[in-house]
Amino acid sequence: xxxxxxxxxxxxxxxxxxxxxxxxxxxxxxxxxxxPAAYFAGASATPESIAEIRVKLGLDQSLPLQFVxxxxxxxxxxxGQSISTGQPVATELLRRLPASLELTLxxxxxxxxxxxxxxxxxxxxxxxxxxxxxRFIVTAGVSLPTFFTGxxxxxxxxxxxxxxxxxxxxxxxxxxxxxxxxxxxxxDGLIAREWATAWSAFxxxxxxxxxxxxxxxxxxxxxxxAAMLQALASEYLRTARAAGLSSxxxxxxxxxxxxxxxxxxxxxxVFSFTLGANVLVEKVFAWPGIGSFAIEALVVSDYAAxxxxxxxxxxxxxxxxxxxxxxxxxIDPRVRIxx
Amino acid sequence: xxxxxxxxQLTAGSRxxxxxxxxxxxxxxxxxxxxxxxxxxxxxxxILVALFGPxxxxxxxxxxxxDKALKPPSWDHWFGTDQLGRDVFSxxxxxxxxxxxxxxxxxxxxxxxxxxxxxxxxxxGGWFDKLSGRFLxxxxxxPLFVLAMGxxxxxxxxxxxxxxxxxxxxxxxxxxxxxxxxxxxRNAGYVQAARLSGNSELRILMFKILPNTxxxxxxxxxxxxxxxxxxxAGLSFIGLGVRPxxxxxxxxxxxxxxxxxxxEWWLALFPGAALMLxxxxxxxxxxxxxDLVDPQRRT
Numbered sequence: 149x150x151x152x153x154x155x156x157x158x159x160x161x162x163x164x165x166x167x168x169x170x171x172x173x174x175x176x177x178x179x180x181x182x183x184p185a186a187y188f189a190g191a192s193a194t195p196e197s198i199a200e201i202r203v204k205l206g207l208d209q210s211l212p213l214q215f216v217x218x219x220x221x222x223x224x225x226x227x228g229q230s231i232s233t234g235q236p237v238a239t240e241l242l243r244r245l246p247a248s249l250e251l252t253l254x255x256x257x258x259x260x261x262x263x264x265x266x267x268x269x270x271x272x273x274x275x276x277x278x279x280x281x282x283r284f285i286v287t288a289g290v291s292l293p294t295f296f297t298g299x300x301x302x303x304x305x306x307x308x309x310x311x312x313x314x315x316x317x318x319x320x321x322x323x324x325x326x327x328x329x330x331x332x333x334x335x336d337g338l339i340a341r342e343w344a345t346a347w348s349a350f351x352x353x354x355x356x357x358x359x360x361x362x363x364x365x366x367x368x369x370x371x372x373x374a375a376m377l378q379a380l381a382s383e384y385l386r387t388a389r390a391a392g393l394s395s396x397x398x399x400x401x402x403x404x405x406x407x408x409x410x411x412x413x414x415x416x417x418v419f420s421f422t423l424g425a426n427v428l429v430e431k432v433f434a435w436p437g438i439g440s441f442a443i444e445a446l447v448v449s450d451y452a453a454x455x456x457x458x459x460x461x462x463x464x465x466x467x468x469x470x471x472x473x474x475x476x477x478x479i480d481p482r483v484r485i486x487x
Numbered sequence: 488x489x490x491x492x493x494x495x496q497l498t499a500g501s502r503x504x505x506x507x508x509x510x511x512x513x514x515x516x517x518x519x520x521x522x523x524x525x526x527x528x529x530x531x532x533x534i535l536v537a538l539f540g541p542x543x544x545x546x547x548x549x550x551x552x553x554d555k556a557l558k559p560p561s562w563d564h565w566f567g568t569d570q571l572g573r574d575v576f577s578x579x580x581x582x583x584x585x586x587x588x589x590x591x592x593x594x595x596x597x598x599x600x601x602x603x604x605x606x607x608x609x610x611x612g613g614w615f616d617k618l619s620g621r622f623l624x625x626x627x628x629x630p631l632f633v634l635a636m637g638x639x640x641x642x643x644x645x646x647x648x649x650x651x652x653x654x655x656x657x658x659x660x661x662x663x664x665x666x667x668x669x670x671x672x673r674n675a676g677y678v679q680a681a682r683l684s685g686n687s688e689l690r691i692l693m694f695k696i697l698p699n700t701x702x703x704x705x706x707x708x709x710x711x712x713x714x715x716x717x718x719x720a721g722l723s724f725i726g727l728g729v730r731p732x733x734x735x736x737x738x739x740x741x742x743x744x745x746x747x748x749x750x751e752w753w754l755a756l757f758p759g760a761a762l763m764l765x766x767x768x769x770x771x772x773x774x775x776x777x778d779l780v781d782p783q784r785r786t
Contacts, residue, residue: 168625172634176641287774291767293717295724296740296759303747303756314748424632428721432744443725446640458637462629 151477158473162466169462174218177455178211227459228452232445237456241438245460246331247318248430248437252422254353255360259418263365264411267372268404271380282369289366294425298359298432305355312355313348315433320348356433363425364418371414375407382406409480416472423461523775529768537584546574548581548734557751567753569739570746571732575753578734579761585735586765589646589728590715593653598708600654601661602697608662609669610692616666623659631656635718639727649728653718657711664707668700710773713766720762736762 202208209217221227227237270282298315305312313320318333325333326340334353337346379385380403388402389395427439434440438457445453517524541548546564552572560567566575608616626634638652672678673696681695682688720737722728729735731742736758743755 164621165624165628168621169628172625172629173637176637287767287770291713291763291770293720293724293737293740293759293762293766295721295744296755296763299740299744299747299755299759303750303752307748307750307752420627420630421632423630424721427632427636428724431725442636446636447726449640451640454637454640458629458633461633465630466628 154477155474158477159470162470165466166463169459169466170219170222171215173455173459173462174215176458177218177451178214222459227456230445230453231450232448232453237453240441240453241456241460244436244438244441247435248426248439250318250332250334251353251356251360251429251435251437252426254357256364256415256418256422258357259361259364259368260415262361263368264372266365267369267411268376268399268407270369270373271376272399274377279373282373286366286370286373289362289369292362293428294359294363295428295432297362298356298429301355301359302432313351315355317434317436318349318352319345320352323348356429356435359429359432360422360425364422367414367418367421368411372407372411375410376403379403379407405479409476412472412476412479416469419468419472420465423465520775522771526768526771526775529764530772533583533587533765533768536580537587540580540583544574544577544580546577548573548578549732550574557746557754559751560753566757567751569742569754573732575739575757578739579736579757582734582736582739582758583761583765585646585729585733586716586720586737586762589650589719590653590712593650593719594657594708594712594715596650596654597657597711598661598704601658602665602700602704604658605662605665605667606669606692606697606700609666610673610688610696612670619662623662626655627659632718632721635722636725636727639722644727646728649719649722652722653715656718657715660707660711661704664703665700668703669696672696672699706773706777708773709769709776713769713773716762716766716769736765 225238227241229235230237230240233240266278266282266285270279273279302312302315306314319325323342323345326336326342326345329336329339333349334346337343337349385398385402388398393402426437427442429435430437430439431443438460442454442457444450445457517527550573552568555564555568555572556570558564558568558572564574564576566579569575569578604619608619629637635652635656638655639648642648642651669692678691678695681691686695719728720735720740723735723737724741726738726741729738731738739758740755740762743751743753743758746754
């Protein structure tokens with residue numbers, strides 16, 4: 149089977165998963181306690197207006213029909229209206245998505261850049277001090293509540309040391325957002341050659357990014373270390389060493405390339421954590437992403453907004469996993485659909 | 488190596504009573520790794536605090552003293568006072584019970600439901616296996632914390648729903664372990680022997696196979712516990728479930744967060760540290776237990 153066929157088959161596999169996600173979010177909407185129509189109509193609604201809203205929302209239809217209507221809405225990108233902002237939920241989410249993506253990707257990049265060398269070093273120099281450091285970071289990292297780490301960093305770097313900017317959003321008030329190209333302020337600032345703006349955006353990004361990275365560091369470093377240890381103990385590595393290959397080549401080409409597969413699988417799981425932890429970090433740093441939008445919506449029981457948020461996060465996660473699996477297929481020629 | 492010698496010591500010679508054997512094994516577990524011992528002591532301490540803490544605290548956790556608001560830690564108030572003059576130490580101690588209660592009940596629900604579901608799927612296979620597998624895949628397709636937010640938002644903002652949401656997002660972990668452990672044992676020698684001597688299928692599953700799957704399940708439980716605490720605290724941090732003025736670690740950190748940029752660190756630090764300690768304890772305990780059950784997966 150060619151790689152393209154495999155990738156295509158994997159894309160097709162995502163279809164039932166996405167269908168499952170849509171079913172769950174639909175059922176969550178219908179699980180509202182009490183009468184959703186009365187709920188959407190607000191506190192001062194008359195029986196007539198409730199009935200009117202029931203018809204408008206299609207709640208007088210049977211459940212399968214409602215589901216079909218929901219699917220039609222989704223197909224046209226309609227996630228409903230946000231009660232708190234009065235805007236369509238899809239617009240709100242799209243507007244805030246770049247902020248969340250910038251934070252998530254930056255954090256992931258940071259944690260990969262630290263965790264993988266750390267895990268490799270810990271495996272190569274097993275049972276030395278660097279292995280102990282790695283073990284400590286791994287155990288501490290999974291125990292740290294993200295929101296707590298974030299607050300701690302703010303206290304130390306903003307209040308005590310005064311190095312970091314105030315944890316209030318993506319950009320200092322002195323700067324004007326650069327013209328939008330990628331939606332990532334740091335990149336946009338660089339593209340527009342507004343160095344001061346890019347630097348300010350980067351400084352704002354640093355603390356929340358580190359907070360998220362600390363959280364994702366642990367599973368990645370742990371898996372890197374375990375996978376490297378396994379690869380180092382393998383027979384093909386013994387052969388490679390016996391054949392007199394240089395130790396760098398043995399390590400980087402033979403051991404690391406094989407160890408990469410479980411690491412990439414772990415990345416998928418880490419993404420799930422990151423998307424969840426993102427919500428908490430955004431709240432701590434007043435980051436104007438979709439996470440803080442969802443929290444605001446939760447507080448005022450803005451129902452369509454929360455549903456849209458859950459749905460879009462899940463779809464994002466499925467797509468990310470798809471990308472990861474594709475990368476996996478490209479890296480490992482042995483992968484077959486059955487395996 | 489030590490494992491093998493110990494087992495042979497335990498099984499060979501005159502068999503001591505079951506209690507003595509358990510005690511010996513317990514002692515072996517505790518002395519083999521000091522970290523596991525520490526985790527066990529911390530865990531026991533936490534349970535004691537949860538049980539007796541509310542009786543022992545020096546101040547009423549809900550009593551507000553406006554003249555003593557936002558005082559740093561002192562001899563009178565070990566962890567300082569919050570914006571309403573409530574004693575932070577008392578609140579942190581009292582919160583232990585609620586936090587443990589939420590996570591223990593959530594984990595218990597997902598343990599029982601997950602074990603039942605996974606065991607049936609692993610033992611009989613067939614359509615139930617396929618259906619439950621699909622169901623679990625769908626849960627895992629969501630970023631789990633986000634799914635929990637959605638469930639609580641849909642079902643209503645109560646502590647009970649926090650427990651249910653946490654239970655649902657933890658369900659796949661138990662169901663998968665149970666399914667894997669049961670399916671590798673369903674045709675083991677002792678199972679065939681039990682079947683041959685006329686035990687019903689359900690009886691075999693309940694009394695022959697399930698007890699053998701308990702060790703890996705317990706490891707999963709302990710590793711999962713810390714995560715459940717983090718999740719529940721995260722939910723209350725964003726304002727779901729627990730309502731003020733109830734003392735709970737997540738919500739206390741959230742309340743303290745507003746004061747951290749003006750330098751009142753003790754409001755958020757102490758509940759956060761308590762939360763961290765609880766999660767750390769359960770993670771250490773889980774790692775220690777895993778080393779015992781499966782020395783191969785030591786990392």
